[in-house]
Amino acid sequence: MSWGCDKASGVSCSASQGSQIRGDATLMRELTQAERDALGQPSPVDITTTGRRSRQPRRIEIWAHMIEDRIFITSSPGRRNWYANMLAQPDIVLHVKHGTKSDIPVTARPIIDPDERHATFDRIQNLSVYRSRMTLPIAQRIEGSCLVEITLRGTPEPSP
Numbered sequence: 001m002s003w004g005c006d007k008a009s010g011v012s013c014s015a016s017q018g019s020q021i022r023g024d025a026t027l028m029r030e031l032t033q034a035e036r037d038a039l040g041q042p043s044p045v046d047i048t049t050t051g052r053r054s055r056q057p058r059r060i061e062i063w064a065h066m067i068e069d070r071i072f073i074t075s076s077p078g079r080r081n082w083y084a085n086m087l088a089q090p091d092i093v094l095h096v097k098h099g100t101k102s103d104i105p106v107t108a109r110p111i112i113d114p115d116e117r118h119a120t121f122d123r124i125q126n127l128s129v130y131r132s133r134m135t136l137p138i139a140q141r142i143e144g145s146c147l148v149e150i151t152l153r154g155t156p157e158p159s160p
Helices: 005-009 033-039 081-088 114-127 138-144
Strands: 045-050 057-062 064-067 070-074 091-096 102-110 147-152
Touching: 033 064, 033 091, 033 102, 045 081, 057 081, 064 114, 070 114, 081 102, 114 147
Parallel strands: none
Antiparallel strands: 045 057, 045 091, 064 070, 070 147, 091 102, 102 147
C-alpha cells in the first residue's frame, strides 16, 4: 500500500497515527454559517502547511470535500509535498476564499487505515458536490491518493 505517505517525506504512516473511525460533527459546530455554506460549494480552498525542511509556510490551492459535516482533503494518486509537510506538522491553516473569507486553524489527520480509507472514499464518491469530476476508479484512489480529515485546532477527539 502506498498512500504517498513515507515515499515523499520519510515519515512513517503507521496505523497508530489515526486509524480510529470518527463519526460525529465536531468540526462543523465551531464554524460560522457563512464558512459552512462556502465549504459546501464546489470551489477550491487553500491550505497552508509548514515546510518540513525549510519550516517556511507553504500555501497551495486544493479541493476540500464537506461530507456529513466533516471536511476531507484528498488528491490524485502520487506524491504530494503538502501531504509530506502535513505529516511532519499536522497543524495547518484552511483558507476559505469563496463566499466568505476565513483563515481557520485546523489539525490534519491522515486517514491510513484501509477500511476507513475505503469508507471515506465511498462517501466522497457518492456524496461530494465534486463527484461529477471524479473519473478515476475508486480502487485507484484508495490505493494511491493522499487522504486527510481536518478538525478545528483544539477540538477534543470524539469518543470511539
